[in-house]
Amino acid sequence: GIFIIGAFLLINQYLNVGEFISAEIVILLVIGSVEKMIANMDNVYDVLTSIEKVNKIIDAELEPETVPGALVSSETTLIAAHQLSYTDSAGMSVLRDMNFEAQAGERIIIRGSHAEGKSVLMKLLAGIYASSGGVLSLNRLPFPSYRRGELRKHFGLYLQNESKIISGTLYENITMGAGDTSLDQIQPLAFMLGLSPLIENHPEGYQLRLKTGGENFAYATLRKILLLRALIQRPAILLLEEPFLGLDIESADALGRYLREELPATLLFIVTDDGGMIAGSHQQIVIETDHIRIIRP
Numbered sequence: 001g002i003f004i005i006g007a008f009l010l011i012n013q014y015l016n017v018g019e020f021i022s023a024e025i026v027i028l029l030v031i032g033s034v035e036k037m038i039a040n041m042d043n044v045y046d047v048l049t050s051i052e053k054v055n056k057i058i059d060a061e062l063e064p065e066t067v068p069g070a071l072v073s074s075e076t077t078l079i080a081a082h083q084l085s086y087t088d089s090a091g092m093s094v095l096r097d098m099n100f101e102a103q104a105g106e107r108i109i110i111r112g113s114h115a116e117g118k119s120v121l122m123k124l125l126a127g128i129y130a131s132s133g134g135v136l137s138l139n140r141l142p143f144p145s146y147r148r149g150e151l152r153k154h155f156g157l158y159l160q161n162e163s164k165i166i167s168g169t170l171y172e173n174i175t176m177g178a179g180d181t182s183l184d185q186i187q188p189l190a191f192m193l194g195l196s197p198l199i200e201n202h203p204e205g206y207q208l209r210l211k212t213g214g215e216n217f218a219y220a221t222l223r224k225i226l227l228l229r230a231l232i233q234r235p236a237i238l239l240l241e242e243p244f245l246g247l248d249i250e251s252a253d254a255l256g257r258y259l260r261e262e263l264p265a266t267l268l269f270i271v272t273d274d275g276g277m278i279a280g281s282h283q284q285i286v287i288e289t290d291h292i293r294i295i296r297p
Contacts, residue, residue, distance in 0.1 A: 077104040077267045083134035107268045112287035156235035163226040165214035171206040193224045194251040220246040240270045
């Protein structure tokens with residue numbers, strides 16, 4: 001269309017030949033520059049997005065480092081909630097005035113019809129959420145009193161939508177946060193959870209590469225890997241949210257026996273309706289929509 005207009009102006013002597021050629025050259029250069037700019041918009045967007053992410057990291061508040069409060073040993077573990085409450089971002093009360101105590105070696109069942117309440121309690125215990133009211137304490141000190149990084153070394157976490165697969169080897173995903181861990185420590189738990197076929201039948205074994213989010217593996221397999229990560233540390237405090245989902249009957253039974261018999265010093269909080277775990281529990285926290293009950297044997 002631009003060339004037609006130029007030809008019309010030239011024929012009607014509004015432009016001479018030199019002006020026509022110059023105008024066409026300028027137009028072609030402008031069009032070429034615009035095309036290059038459009039072609040590079042993806043790169044510009046990626047750069048701007050990266051800058052924004054870096055700014056978020058730089059501007060993020062550092063976690064307060066106060067009392068160097070590591071757990072001395074699992075035998076001293078005591079978690080207590082006093083008038084513990086949580087209100088969500090919409091102003092809805094999820095938990096209100098919760099009171100309980102739990103110590104090393106106890107198995108605490110969290111169940112009930114209020115799915116959000118159970119999940120929120122686990123996140124409060126993990127230090128992912130901060131309470132809206134009341135106090136959650138560890139060994140008589142409120143959670144914020146501790147260095148969070150040091151505190152997390154003593155927790156094993158298997159939480160819905162929080163535990164993640166990272167880009168790395170299978171071994172790295174299993175041992176993340178656990179320091180030096182031998183294959184002799186991993187193998188029995190991998191067998192118990194039904195991961196042995198994956199490891200034994202793949203030529204790379206524990207060096208098998210996983211993508212971020214584990215998109216190259218079945219959902220049930222990813223759950224087993226994340227569960228193994230939580231268990232391998234033999235932590236002082238173990239938080240498990242619906243760990244039996246996705247396991248075959250044999251693996252679920254083996255996991256139940258392991259949790260009941262092989263962790264005598266671990267304080268276990270577990271969201272489940274499994275009858276065997278409930279029967280062997282030290283107390284139950286039953287979270288309903290309109291009330292909370294604590295049940296002790």
